Amino acid sequence: MAELARTFKDIVGDANVLTREMDTAYYRSGFRYGFGGAAAVIFPSTLVQLWQVLEAAVDADCVIIMQATKTGLTGGSSPDGFDYDRNVVIINTSRLRGLRLLRDGTQALAFPGTTLFELGQELKKIDRVPHSVLGSTTIGATVIGGVANNAGGALCKRGSSYTEFSLYARVNQDGTLELVDHLGIRNLGTTPEEILHRLESGEFTDADLVDDGRVASDIDYVNRIRDLDATVPNRYNADPRRLHEASGSAGKVACFAVRVDTFPVPKKKQVFVLGTNDPDHFVTMRRHVLGTFEHLPEMCEYMNRSTFNIAEKYAKDVALAIKHLGTDRLPRAYALKAKAEYLLNKIPFLPRYLPDILLYYAGKLFPQHLPRRLREYRDAYEHLLILVTADEAIDESRRYLEDDWGGTDGVGFFECTEQEQEAALLHRFSAAGAGIRYQNLHQRTTEEPLALDVALLSSDPEWVEQLPEELTRDMVMELSYGHYMCHVFHNIYVYRKGTDLKRIKKLMLERLEARGAKFPAEHNFGHQYEAEQVVKDFYRELDPTNTFNPGIGRTSKARGW
Structure with a gap:
């Protein structure tokens, strides 16, 4: 591992590679959940450096965990435990903060470290806003992080973060790192280094943008939310209609850039x-x-x-x-x-x-x-x-x-x-x-909060759940809040010390599943929820060697799945 660390340092500089446990510990822990092992944390400062770090990590057969500002609520951007079958490296993209407004600000190009807050500040100058306007915006969440996790939000008309325009790296079935350019910008070049350098240098104009029927937001949601008799909830993380390349990828690829829609500010x-x-x-x-x-x-x-x-x-x-x-x-x-x-x-x-x-x-x-x-x-x-x-x-x-x-x-x-x-x-x-x-x-007297992120059927009238005595006997507190028109709820339960939370959670999720509910709704699976089969299949298609973020959605951590 010392030789690989030296390679990383040659790419990004000595100060931008952490290997001591004390130095890496913060990055190996989740915002609210999760902790695990990693041999190194690397901080590239250019897109080309990010590509070179990925090449070195893939050549060394490492597990790669992509991480930005570490604001996920289910542990999806940090290692989970110490039982990986390969060395783990964390690539932190928080220094890659490129941002460019396109087509008079109706779209934006965002790099891996660009935050929703930064995008919002730039859009404020032209009376527009990003997909999210509060919540994730205030804690430093990134644009690409939102897309990768199909992050939801409070707004009735916008649905989950979603785009079909992205530039990302994946490891194919043969174990080769490849750059997939579906960003929809012409004339960036042919080699990964050329494409990434020109993109970061801004060597393109609006005339180079491609319009081919793809979308840069969940444009159907404003109609989908009106379907009061739908057989599935309005929005949820396992919705196959919103799993597309970088969108919903949950760190199973390394995303370099996305194009996303922006929205006008209401007049009143x-x-x-x-x-x-x-x-x-x-x-x-x-x-x-x-x-x-x-x-x-x-x-x-x-x-x-x-x-x-x-x-x-x-x-x-x-x-x-x-x-x-x-x-x-x-x-x-x-x-x-x-x-x-x-x-x-x-x-x-x-x-x-x-x-x-x-x-x-x-x-x-x-x-x-x-x-x-x-x-x-x-x-x-x-x-x-x-x-x-x-x-x-x-x-x-x-x-x-x-x-x-x-x-x-x-x-x-x-x-x-x-x-x-x-x-x-x-x-x-x-x-x-x-x-x-x-x-x-x-x-000292209570267990960690049991937080459930739930999407109910639009037709479900029993949105205020009446729990049986078996589930309330040791309950100290029950909170419920959420996005009512979307029928997405965040239910927080606090139990007395010594309560078997795994058993309680299992029983609660079984009750919800029987009613047609989906979970998680918008916080993604991380290492807390088991992914549905459609999501597992999506992960395997993106990452057939299980190089990126193995174990996400409680899947296998093993090489090749």
């Missing part, structure tokens, strides 16, 4: 908050909106009362940070926090995730951050929706709420002021980490 926006104690009221509303509205809402975010309460108490600092520091500084802040947590977790007498605990207590020093009407609705209703509308959809939604749905006994709604709509959306976003924060503060 209005947020409504809806409340009920009867889940059927929201079923009626959802079916009416998707079945009859001419203009769909932008977002429709759900949270139950428990989620509202836990987020109010345990995620206050997150909402305040976004509001007062802005999203510009958050990706770096999250990265620094993650590194600090990793180092402090190694000190035996300190509680795990100490920075998280300190941030919780810091948040308590600030006054109440949620407007009165939001808190009143939380007190009055078990179930809340945050309905975000824009442009023509504003009046259409207002008329329906005032003249129809709002007249139903037992429901309520109000039209948010600017302060209320900002607070409501920040509260919903901060809720995503509230369950983890709760467990960090109660780690």
Whole structure:
């Protein structure tokens, strides 16, 4: 391995190859889940260097794990354990941050390290936005990472991250590394080095872009979400319609670049908050909106009362940070926090995730951050929706709420002021980490959170699950939030210390599967979920030698599968 490390250093420089366990440990751990072994972590700074590092790793018969900002929630961009049958190398692409807007900004070209936040900042100058506008954007997730994992999002009209324009490397059946150029840009050259150099140097114009019927986003989703009687959920990670080369590849190839669509910023926006104690009221509303509205809402975010309460108490600092520091500084802040947590977790007498605990207590020093009407609705209703509308959809939604749905006994709604709509959306976003924060503060008495990422059938009326006593006996907390129009839910369960979480998870997933649900919905399989056969077949087609990210989706880690 020393000779191979020397080869890597000759390509990228000594400072950009890590081999000591202490130095590589952070990169060998997942954002929330996973840890394993790796002989080296390499940081190329050009696309040509990335190709050369791949050549050296393939020649040495290494396992290759592609990694960028390490924000995946299911451990998909870090090693899983120490039982690989070959040396593992991690190629971290965070230094490869090229970005170029195409065709007046209606599309973007992104390199492996380009983040959604960086793309969003560039698009802001021309009143456009990327596929994702919150969530992953604030924690530093990359554009290519989103595509590779079919990442979802809150937006009703956009579906999963998807493109059919990509440039990637794979190892073919003969064990040879090859560059597959389906980026749709003419005249870049013939050899890998020539193509990559010209691409990175920007030696092309819009006239070189190919239009051949391929798409750079999930353009069908706005219609698919309206199918209320579909036999599969609207969007989920195993959807074969969204597994295409780099899209959904989950690290089974090394992606150099993608072309993706961008989207116009709405001219006007209005947020409504809806409340009920009867889940059927929201079923009626959802079916009416998707079945009859001419203009769909932008977002429709759900949270139950428990989620509202836990987020109010345990995620206050997150909402305040976004509001007062802005999203510009958050990706770096999250990265620094993650590194600090990793180092402090190694000190035996300190509680795990100490920075998280300190941030919780810091948040308590600030006054109440949620407007009165939001808190009143939380007190009055078990179930809340945050309905975000824009442009023509504003009046259409207002008329329906005032003249129809709002007249139903037992429901309520109000039209948010600017302060209320900002607070409501920040509260919903901060809720995503509230369950983890709760467990960090109660780690001596509770198990790690059991998080389920679930896509329900559009026709499933029992979206609020009634769990049997067998599954609730040792439960301390149950949170539910998600993207209601999409019927994608994130359910977080915290159990008492000593609970058999593997057994609990198995029983829960069996119940969901019996109802036609799919999981995961948008966080991808990583090393936490077993991939469906269609996904396993897709992985094997991309990577017949099992060189890249072996074991993903609980598949074999062995050479050649």
